[in-house]
Amino acid sequence: MREEGYMTSATEAPVQTEIQDGIGIVALNRPDRFNCLSSAVMAGLDEALARFEGDRKVRAVLLLARGRHFCTGADLDEVLDARKERGRLSAFITSGHLLLRRFEVSPLPIVAAVNGLCLAGGLELMMACDVVFAGQSAQVGCQHARYGLVPGWGGTQRLARIVGSRRALDLMFSGRWLKADEALAWGLVNNVVDDGALVGEAEAYCADLVKKNPEGLAAMKQLCRNGLDGSLQEGLDMERSVVVDALMSENVSEGLAAFREHREPLFR
Structure with a gap:
């Protein structure tokens, strides 16, 4: 049984949600912008998680993305605008930190389904989830160093905790992208599946979580x-x-x- 979500009917909304058999599904919905993370997207994710946590029927959360790519980082236009004033930039960075910590402290297990590119802030978002499925063609990377940037949403901390400091520094310094199988070998993702089966496999995993205590x-x-x-x-x-x-x-x-x-x- 599928229940109507809070934003499913709003096809233009940057975040879409629905509830399906105890699974709270939240989708990044900016495919034309590679699902970059704006303030509106972060607010939508926070609102979705709050509503899922307040609904006793929801036992697991599935995070996915519309379009070809999961997320390629922060919204560049918003970053450029925020850099005009130190306080605004600080507020933008802080909002990302608060959101990702929200994912980690939520009592609900959060599963990510990663397709296409998952880079920079997208990688930081992925790392805040509990379990990650990746499509065979997915690629993940930090890439901040390519453009003289520094990870701002916990990348320097979470990456080292997941893969160890040597691999973390290599990935950050080089800015290279890992293919899905290498990300699996590093422990950045839990499962690699055929692209066409990605959402179905992640949903099946969530459906099993729904049955548990x-x-x-x-x-x-x-x-x-x-x-x-x-x-x-x-x-x-x-x-x-x-x-x-x-x-x-x-x-x-x-x-x-x-x-x-x-x-x-x-x-x-």
Whole structure:
């Protein structure tokens, strides 16, 4: 069953959303601008995530893009305009940081389906998602160094955490693009699939997440992401402080009952 989304009927909207069988689908919709990230796009993404989080029927989020390319970075016209005044440029950079942190702290698992080019700010957006599917022809890269720029939306921090400092510095210094299979080998994406199957495979993954215990998935995401900010012992202590309450929940009772009864669990 497909439910009408908040902006699905507005074909000109820079961000489109809908709900499909428990999956909140959000699409970048600026194909003529390579889905570059403007203030309007960032506001649309933030609004979409807030509404998905407020709807108990939504258990997973799928981020995709209309057109040939996922996202090639920040909107250049807006950057050029913002550079006329330091405060405006700072506000633009801050809004991107807040949005991507919003993705990371959301209790919902966020899956990205990356097609075509995913560059600069697009790479930074992709890295803030939890799981990434890429089409076979997709290419990802930082490319800021090609034009004398510096990553502004967490690229210097997230990239090194995902692939390690040597690979991160290589990708940033060189500005080169990785093909999908190399991005997979580096751990930048989780799955590479045929271009024509990209959205279907990502939707199928989300559909499986919808069937799982939402409280458990949210706890795993929180513990995994927050644990990276401290020592191993701090992470273990954090897990221990959460797991007992998590294991006492009604959804865990349902899961254990389903295991004993040889059936699929029905989580609330």
